[in-house]
Structure formats: structure tokens, C-alpha cells
Amino acid sequence: AQSVTQLDSHVSVSEGTPVLLRCNYSSSYSPSLFWYVQHPNKGLQLLLKYTSAATLVKGINGFEAEFKKSETSFHLTKPSAHMSDAAEYFCVVSDLLNAGNNRKLIWGLGTSLAVNP
Amino acid sequence: NAGVTQTPKFQVLKTGQSMTLQCAQDMNHNSMYWYRQDPGMGLRLIYYSASEGTTDKGEVPDGYNVSRLKKQNFLLGLESAAPSQTSVYFCASSNQGRYSNQPQHFGDGTRLSIL
Numbered sequence: 001a002q003s004v005t006q007l008d009s010h011v012s013v014s015e016g017t018p019v020l021l022r023c024n025y026s027s028s029y030s031p032s033l034f035w036y037v038q039h040p041n042k043g044l045q046l047l048l049k050y051t052s053a054a055t056l057v058k059g060i061n062g063f064e065a066e067f068k069k070s071e072t073s074f075h076l077t078k079p080s081a082h083m084s085d086a087a088e089y090f091c092v093v094s095d096l097l098n099a100g101n102n103r104k105l106i107w108g109l110g111t112s113l114a115v116n117p
Numbered sequence: 118n119a120g121v122t123q124t125p126k127f128q129v130l131k132t133g134q135s136m137t138l139q140c141a142q143d144m145n146h147n148s149m150y151w152y153r154q155d156p157g158m159g160l161r162l163i164y165y166s167a168s169e170g171t172t173d174k175g176e177v178p179d180g181y182n183v184s185r186l187k188k189q190n191f192l193l194g195l196e197s198a199a200p201s202q203t204s205v206y207f208c209a210s211s212n213q214g215r216y217s218n219q220p221q222h223f224g225d226g227t228r229l230s231i232l
């Protein structure tokens with residue numbers, strides 16, 4: 001079974017400094033990985049996805065993530081944090097639900113990002 | 118460009134009452150999902166539907182029922198609400214399949230409190 005571990009429950013950065021949110025996964029085969037963002041009292045928005053086409057994935061709002069198979073990691077980065085980046089971030093891996101044709105998402109517990117002025 | 122629409126956005130129930138949470142998507146997606154989100158536990162799958170007319174249990178189905186009579190709608194029912202069902206409920210849709218790994222699109226959630 002696949003699993004996802006977000007290594008930090010809370011990250012605090014200053015505006016204009018780099019962001020690093022860490023995610024490790026376990027998988028018996030090449031996974032599909034996603035990062036979602038959730039702003040307060042809002043739904044979940046897809047930031048980016050990895051599906052084996054390229055190891056460095058670019059997403060919305062300047063975020064990137066690099067898939068490193070040898071380290072089983074999929075860390076999320078951004079060169080310069082903005083106040084509007086303050087939110088909850090979820091690392092997600094896709095797994096097969098059953099022998100049929102459906103998949104499920106396995107969610108990390110989330111990392112809360114605070115951006116200080 | 119509505120995407121996934123959930124109604125209601127907020128609801129307060131008394132223990133033992135019943136209600137239905139509604140979800141509609143306008144992206145012609147085959148699959149739809151209901152999750153609950155609780156502090157410290159991330160998102161947990163309640164039920165999913167791979168196609169119109171079919172539904173299957175997820176991780177935490179007890180106390181819930183669902184129906185998918187139309188492709189665009191997925192309903193989540195609580196027959197006899199319990200305080201443990203106080204949560205934020207999210208509906209999602211996608212065209213995921215065994216060999217197709219499209220992301221899920223989410224609604225804004227329904228915040229449900231059971232007193």
C-alpha cells in the first residue's frame with residue numbers, strides 16, 4: 001500500500017524568502033503525485049501534478065516540485081514567498097482503489113504555511 | 118465556469134436528524150467522491166462513484182449513504198446524524214481511471230455541525 005508523509009506540520013517563513021515543504025512517499029511502483037492547497041475556509045485547489053513525464057514539475061503561483069525516486073521525495077518549493085501563499089498544503093499520492101478501474105488519493109496530513117511580513 | 122458545486126455551505130443538525138448533502142459537477146466527469154476532513158486526520162474517503170448508477174464504500178462509510186442517479190450529481194445522506202459526524206465534507210470529481218490519472222476537482226465544502 002502507498003503512503004504519504006509530510007515531514008513538517010507547520011512552516012513559517014518571511015515574505016520574499018524561499019519556501020520548502022517536504023513530502024516523502026512510499027510506493028511499490030512509479031506513483032502519480034500531487035500537491036493541493038487549501039486556503040482558510042475554502043476548497044482544495046490543485047497546485048501541480050507529477051505523472052512521470054518530467055521530474056521537475058511547475059505549478060501555479062510560482063510553485064515547483066521535484067520528484068526524486070532515489071529519495072522517495074516530492075518536495076514543494078517556491079523561490080519567494082508572498083503573503084497570499086499562507087495556507088494549508090497537502091501532498092497526495094494516487095493509488096488503485098481495487099482491481100477495477102478506479103483510483104483513490106492518499107493524503108498527507110498537511111503542512112500549514114505561515115508567511116510573516 | 119462552476120466546476121463542482123456543493124450545497125448547503127453550512128448546516129447545523131440535532132442528533133438523530135437526517136439530511137442530504139448535494140454535489141453537482143458540470144465537467145462531464147465519470148468519477149465522483151465524498152470526503153470528510155477532520156483536524157489532524159487529513160481527508161478521508163467516505164464513498165465514491167466510478168460511473169452513473171454505481172457507488173462503492175471508501176475508508177469511513179459507516180453512518181452514510183449515497184446515490185448517483187445522474188452523471189452530474191452525487192448525493193451524500195446522513196440517516197441519523199451523530200456528533201461524531203461533525204466535520205467538513207468535500208465533494209470531488211475527476212476522470213480518473215485505472216490507466217488515466219487526472220486530478221480530482223473539489224467543491225468548496227459543507228461545514229456540518231451535529232449538536
